[in-house]
Amino acid sequence: xxxxxxxxxxxxxxxxxxxxxxxxxxxxxxxxxxxxxxxxxxxxxxxxxxxxxxxxxxxxxxxxxxxxxxxxxxxxxxxxxxxxxxxxxxxxxxxxxxxxxxxxxxxxxxxxxxxxxxxxxxxxxxxxxxxxxxxxxxxxxxxxxxxxxxxxxxxxxxxxxxxxxxxxxxxxxxxxxxxxxxxxxxxxxxxxxxxxxxxxxxxxxxxxxxxxxxxxxxxxxxxxxxxxxxxxxxxxxxxxxxxxxxxxxxxxxxxxxxxxxxxxxxxxxxxx
Numbered sequence: 001x002x003x004x005x006x007x008x009x010x011x012x013x014x015x016x017x018x019x020x021x022x023x024x025x026x027x028x029x030x031x032x033x034x035x036x037x038x039x040x041x042x043x044x045x046x047x048x049x050x051x052x053x054x055x056x057x058x059x060x061x062x063x064x065x066x067x068x069x070x071x072x073x074x075x076x077x078x079x080x081x082x083x084x085x086x087x088x089x090x091x092x093x094x095x096x097x098x099x100x101x102x103x104x105x106x107x108x109x110x111x112x113x114x115x116x117x118x119x120x121x122x123x124x125x126x127x128x129x130x131x132x133x134x135x136x137x138x139x140x141x142x143x144x145x146x147x148x149x150x151x152x153x154x155x156x157x158x159x160x161x162x163x164x165x166x167x168x169x170x171x172x173x174x175x176x177x178x179x180x181x182x183x184x185x186x187x188x189x190x191x192x193x194x195x196x197x198x199x200x201x202x203x204x205x206x207x208x209x210x211x212x213x214x215x216x217x218x219x220x221x222x223x224x225x226x227x228x229x230x231x232x233x234x235x236x237x238x239x240x241x242x243x244x245x246x247x248x249x250x251x252x253x254x255x256x257x258x259x260x261x262x263x264x265x266x267x268x269x270x271x272x
Contacts, residue, residue, distance in 0.1 A: 029154035036075045036151055037169060040142065043067040043074075048176035058131075058230075061177060065135035068142030068173075076146065084146035085215050094213025098221035101205065102228050105253055108246045109232045121231060129227025136222035137215070143170050143203075144210035144218050159269035163262050166207060167200030174199075198251060201258025208261035211268065 047064035051057025072084045089095065103110065113119060143166065152162040175192065182188035210218035233246070 029151055029156070032075075032079060032081065032151045033147070033165075033169075035079070036071065036147060039075050040068055040071045040173065043071050044173070045176055049180065052176070052180055057177070062132075062135040064177075066138035069138035069140075070142075072142040072146035076150070082150045084141045084150065087215055088145070089214025089216030091213050091217075094209055094217040095220055098209050098213060098217040099224060101257065102221060102225040105225070105250045106228045106232055106246065108242060108249050112242050113232075125228050125231035127227075128231045129224045132223040132226050133219065136226065137219050140206070140210065140215055140218045140222060144207055145215060148207055148210070159266035160262070162269070163204055163207060163265060164200060167203035168196065170203045170206075171196055171199030198254060201262075202254050204258040204261045204265070205254065208265050211265055 044064040044067035047060045047067065048057075051060030051064075054060070069084075075081065076083050110122075113122060147169070148162065148166045152166055157165070175189075179185055179188045179192050206218050206222060209221050233243070
């Protein structure tokens with residue numbers, strides 16, 4: 001019993017700080033951040049790695065996403081930090097925006113569908129988005145409602161650094177499903193690193209929707225975006241010209257929105 005108690009005390013000191021700034025044993029919340037990331041990796045990466053054996057790893061990836069939310073609750077209980085949101089969001093405008101942005105991002109592919117490539121795929125995309133809701137909720141609770149709002153709310157983090165740290169860690173969490181799936185790990189890793197700025201800017205969109213519209217908005221965006229991505233891009237990978245146009249278009253939109261939202265959120269966080 002004493003060894004269990006002492007172990008828990010170590011974890012409390014290691015991850016202490018809550019949302020109120022530098023606290024005993026955790027100046028600036030750095031240890032809270034490290035311990036949370038260690039817990040996320042320990043609980044979620046095994047599912048991502050297990051999914052590499054299958055052609056369709058959706059179930060394993062979904063469980064991995066849910067484990068991010070579970071990690072947030074476990075970490076908050078162990079360390080005594082503020083709890084993540086169970087649900088939030090009252091401003092309907094940001095829920096609408098969360099639906100509009102993914103549709104705009106995949107406008108080239110959607111326009112191809114309307115021009116005769118087939119409409120049944122749209123129904124499949126919507127069904128996939130509905131299936132993605134619970135996994136998306138898990139991720140949003142962990143990354144946005146807990147890591148961004150609670151752990152990165154320490155006084156030592158500026159608004160810009162909060163956005164950047166949150167974005168980099170969220171992007172790096174995807175390493176198993178991207179780098180390890182490729183047969184050429186080095187080439188895939190270099191490509192992954194090259195795309196890090198784009199991943200960080202995409203995380204800014206998710207964080208902004210959460211801050212402005214709560215979990216309702218960020219979950220809606222996450223579920224719809226991944227549903228459209230996994231369904232539409234898988235279906236039309238053979239359309240080479242359309243795929244290139246889609247990739248460039250969505251990248252430009254993510255860069256524009258990500259930079260704009262970074263400025264918007266930074267101002268809002270400074271005011272608060």
